Amino acid sequence: MQKKLRIAIVCDSIDNSNLYGSYISGKRFGALLAKLGHEIIWITTKFDEEDKRKEFAYAKVYEFWGLKLWAYGVRFGYTSVTRLRKIFQKEKIDIMYSIHPSPLGRQAIRAAKRLHMPAVSHSHIRPELNVRGAPKFVGRLFKMYMASIYKKCNGLIYPTAFAKKIFDDCNFKMK
Secondary structure (H helix, E strand, O other): OOOOOEEEEEOOOOOOOOOOOHHHHHHHHHHHHHHOOOEEEEEEEOOOOHHHHHHHOOOEEEEEOEEEOOOOOOEEEOOOHHHHHHHHHHOOOOEEEEOOOOHHHHHHHHHHHHOOOOEEEEOOOOHHHHHOOOOHHHHHHHHHHHHHHHOOOOEEEOOOHHHHHHOHHHOOOOO
16 A cells, blocks of 8 residues: 655645636645545645635645735745744655745745755746746746756656646756
8 A cells, every 4th residue: 555645735825716727736636635645734825715715624724924926816925944844844744745936835845855855846837928028038037947946856747748848948857
């Protein structure tokens, strides 16, 4: 029988129903992992709508302050590496899974590394769509920022071949 894991899933704004793609994918993945018997601990921004909390009743949820930077109500969370490290230790986390290369995701990867814990991320974002209308070099800089966070992980999950192709030129050396 395969070992049941304690998995920290890091994702900003999981309570926002206006978001699609990576948010829906991450929420489904967390629920599926819980259904398979793994213990899920969500690290996210504070819920805007209390009734959304019931969607995550299967898991423990840690909420942090978030700053709204983009449309659709996305709040990007932030906390210290030390705080995340303490949560990971208290919850006896086996693996950290970050859905976005956001500041909260970056801090979680750093905390996992300090604990010698595997960190996995999920490439589900097209960098150029996050800087629409900006000069090409801005899109390239944003992509390199994302890649720099992904490179700190032990593994990277691509939901499609198209998503993998976006980062082909970044020379990842991980699984």
